[in-house]
Amino acid sequence: MLKDYEIRSGERAVSIRSAPSAQQALLDYVKSLGCRDSEIVRLGVAAVSWRGARYTAVIAPGSGK
Numbered sequence: 001m002l003k004d005y006e007i008r009s010g011e012r013a014v015s016i017r018s019a020p021s022a023q024q025a026l027l028d029y030v031k032s033l034g035c036r037d038s039e040i041v042r043l044g045v046a047a048v049s050w051r052g053a054r055y056t057a058v059i060a061p062g063s064g065k
Contacts, residue, residue, distance in 0.1 A: 004063035008056045022046040022057035030055060 005025035007015040019025035026048045030040060033050075041049040047056045 004060040005057040006060040008058065009053055014055075016060050017057075023048075025057045026055055 002018045005017050005022055006013050007029045015029050017025040017028050023045050030050045035050050
C-alpha cells in the first residue's frame with residue numbers, strides 16, 4: 001500500500017513522494033537528484049544522508065492515508 005511522505009531537508013519540506021515505506025520515498029527522492037546507491041548513507045528507516053545533507057521522511061500532512 002502506497003502512502004504519501006513529505007521529504008524534508010532540515011526543517012524545510014522539499015518534496016512529496018508516494019511509496020510503500022519512508023525509506024523507499026527517501027531513496028526515490030535522492031536518486032531523482034542524481035545520487036548513486038553507493039553515495040547514500042542510511043541513518044535509519046526514515047532518514048538518509050547524501051553529500052552532507054540529511055533528509056527525513058514523515059507521513060505527509062493531510063494525506064489521509
